[in-house]
Amino acid sequence: MQEGLTIGDLALRSGVAPSALRYYERLGLIRAGRTGGNQRRYERSELRRVAFIRISQQVGISLDEIRTALDSLPNSRTPTTADWTRLSAAWQSRLDERIRMLTKLRDDLNGCIGCGCLSLQRCTLYNPGDELAAEGPGARLMLPRSART
Numbered sequence: 001m002q003e004g005l006t007i008g009d010l011a012l013r014s015g016v017a018p019s020a021l022r023y024y025e026r027l028g029l030i031r032a033g034r035t036g037g038n039q040r041r042y043e044r045s046e047l048r049r050v051a052f053i054r055i056s057q058q059v060g061i062s063l064d065e066i067r068t069a070l071d072s073l074p075n076s077r078t079p080t081t082a083d084w085t086r087l088s089a090a091w092q093s094r095l096d097e098r099i100r101m102l103t104k105l106r107d108d109l110n111g112c113i114g115c116g117c118l119s120l121q122r123c124t125l126y127n128p129g130d131e132l133a134a135e136g137p138g139a140r141l142m143l144p145r146s147a148r149t
């Protein structure tokens with residue numbers, strides 16, 4: 001492995017704490033080589049992987065799902081634009097659904113906050129007597145129909 005980035009360099013460039021980078025490495029999300037003195041050295045391509053991990057987490061993707069996605073990338077070479085495009089295309093419908101749910105949450109909460117909960121008959125959070133418990137956990141009226149049944 002060529003000289004590469006130290007953990008401090010990767011942390012500075014990625015905005016991720018060294019402790020988080022070591023955790024990502026333990027989970028197999030990123031890879032480091034070792035020097036003769038057993039110090040970590042990261043290839044520059046790991047910066048892209050860390051950026052992908054960070055943004056994926058910020059939109060609610062679990063580390064297990066991120067690992068599965070990253071495992072689909074080639075180990076023998078730096079991933080190409082086509083590799084990243086294929087990986088992101090697999091999440092397209094899921095991200096679209098997440099955007100839809102976030103928009104619905106934003107809009108419904110704006111209405112709820114504005115009404116002061118004076119209109120409990122149309123509130124998507126109100127569940128008198130826990131009537132919707134049989135449908136499962138969470139805010140059942142906010143979930144898409146497919147998740148509610």
